[in-house]
Amino acid sequence: MQIEFLNLGRVNAEYDSAIRESIDRVLRSGYYILGEETAAFEREFARYCGVTHCIGVANGLDALHLILRGYGIAPGDEVIVPANTFIATWLAVSLVGARIVPVEPDPSTWNIAPERIEEAITSRTRAIMPVHLYGAPADMDAILDIARRHRLRVIEDAAQAHGARYGGLRAGSLGDAAGFSFYPGKNLGALGDGGAITTNDDELAERLRKLRNYGSSIKYQHEVAGVNSRLDEMQSAVLRVKLQHLDADNARRAALAAAYREALAETPLELIRVPEQAQSVWHLFAVRTPRRDALRDYLASRGVGTQIHYPVPCHRQAAFADQAWSALPVTELLQSEILSLPMAPYLSADDVAYVAAQVKAFFA
Numbered sequence: 457m458q459i460e461f462l463n464l465g466r467v468n469a470e471y472d473s474a475i476r477e478s479i480d481r482v483l484r485s486g487y488y489i490l491g492e493e494t495a496a497f498e499r500e501f502a503r504y505c506g507v508t509h510c511i512g513v514a515n516g517l518d519a520l521h522l523i524l525r526g527y528g529i530a531p532g533d534e535v536i537v538p539a540n541t542f543i544a545t546w547l548a549v550s551l552v553g554a555r556i557v558p559v560e561p562d563p564s565t566w567n568i569a570p571e572r573i574e575e576a577i578t579s580r581t582r583a584i585m586p587v588h589l590y591g592a593p594a595d596m597d598a599i600l601d602i603a604r605r606h607r608l609r610v611i612e613d614a615a616q617a618h619g620a621r622y623g624g625l626r627a628g629s630l631g632d633a634a635g636f637s638f639y640p641g642k643n644l645g646a647l648g649d650g651g652a653i654t655t656n657d658d659e660l661a662e663r664l665r666k667l668r669n670y671g672s673s674i675k676y677q678h679e680v681a682g683v684n685s686r687l688d689e690m691q692s693a694v695l696r697v698k699l700q701h702l703d704a705d706n707a708r709r710a711a712l713a714a715a716y717r718e719a720l721a722e723t724p725l726e727l728i729r730v731p732e733q734a735q736s737v738w739h740l741f742a743v744r745t746p747r748r749d750a751l752r753d754y755l756a757s758r759g760v761g762t763q764i765h766y767p768v769p770c771h772r773q774a775a776f777a778d779q780a781w782s783a784l785p786v787t788e789l790l791q792s793e794i795l796s797l798p799m800a801p802y803l804s805a806d807d808v809a810y811v812a813a814q815v816k817a818f819f820a
């Protein structure tokens with residue numbers, strides 16, 4: 457048996473004819489940038505997330521970076537980020553010239569540890585950027601409480617958490633603003649790059665609509681030195697199709713995750729703890745073991761594809777070698793032990809049973 461880590465062709469095959477129709481519609485319209493499809497997707501995604509504004513942008517990194525710019529966060533400011541995340545979270549902060557302040561994860565949820573945030577706050581701290589890692593919302597009650605007491609912005613990196621809930625509210629509506637990615641492998645994935653910002657902040661939304669479009673709201677009038685970062689009509693049309701099926705896809709992922717958790721409960725693998733108020737959308741199904749590399753090789757020999765998210769922590773990347781980072785032992789240990797098993801809406805219960813059986817055989 458052969459179970460790939462992820463096959464995006466199979467993900468999109470489910471919606472083949474609807475996607476083709478939507479692409480045809482855009483092709484014939486003769487309108488490809490900032491037209492009706494993007495406006496409609498922005499309305500639909502804002503409603504889905506339970507916010508008043510959605511601003512489509514070119515990718516998830518731009519979404520995060522433009523929120524920071526929109527709030528005027530700049531050199532001299534500090535932004536608190538999780539130490540264990542995809543590098544885009546950190547790059548968003550370095551793009552505005554602010555200082556990256558990494559905070560260690562909670563060893564049970566693997567998300568940023570709220571009790572370690574407070575000790576990282578200084579007079580220069582402007583924002584906390586929690587990541588809902590692997591689709592599970594961070595401990596937002598504690599994070600929002602700290603932010604309120606210290607008057608900090610909370611910017612969600614929701615790139616892995618389309619549709620996740622915390623206390624009944626959707627990711628993207630939990631802080632001041634949120635950045636989403638529609639990179640093809642995400643739970644809501646385009647056929648190329650795409651991203652969006654969600655917020656209830658009217659002023660921020662207005663600034664961001666200009667910033668993403670050359671600093672302009674009226675053609676050829678440029679009020680600020682903006683960038684070109686727009687979600688295009690083709691991607692918006694595809695995303696409108698897939699948004700209709702996002703809850704069903706996420707329910708499928710949750711069922712597969714429950715099957716994995718039950719089947720793996722008796723193994724020495726450590727599984728993620730999802731806080732009671734949180735509902736994960738299982739972007740990834742990651743497990744943890746000190747025997748990670750041997751398990752990975754064994755699974756490969758049995759036809760099971762796996763990945764490591766992420767093999768090198770941000771503070772160990774050459775890109776950030778010019779800065780002195782404090783010791784981050786929890787992050788480093790986690791990074792050396794994590795392994796992501798196959799997770800996609802098209803997988804069957806039998807696929808998950810096969811993977812779990814191979815894991816059990818490895819530990820037997």
Ligand SMILES: *Cc1c(COP(=O)(O)O)cnc(C)c1O
Nearest residue numbers: 515516517542544545615637639
């Ligand atoms: C994917 C991702 C991003 C960036 O998204 P892009 O669209 O690839 O720029 C940011 N943060 C996290 C946590 C991600 O997983």
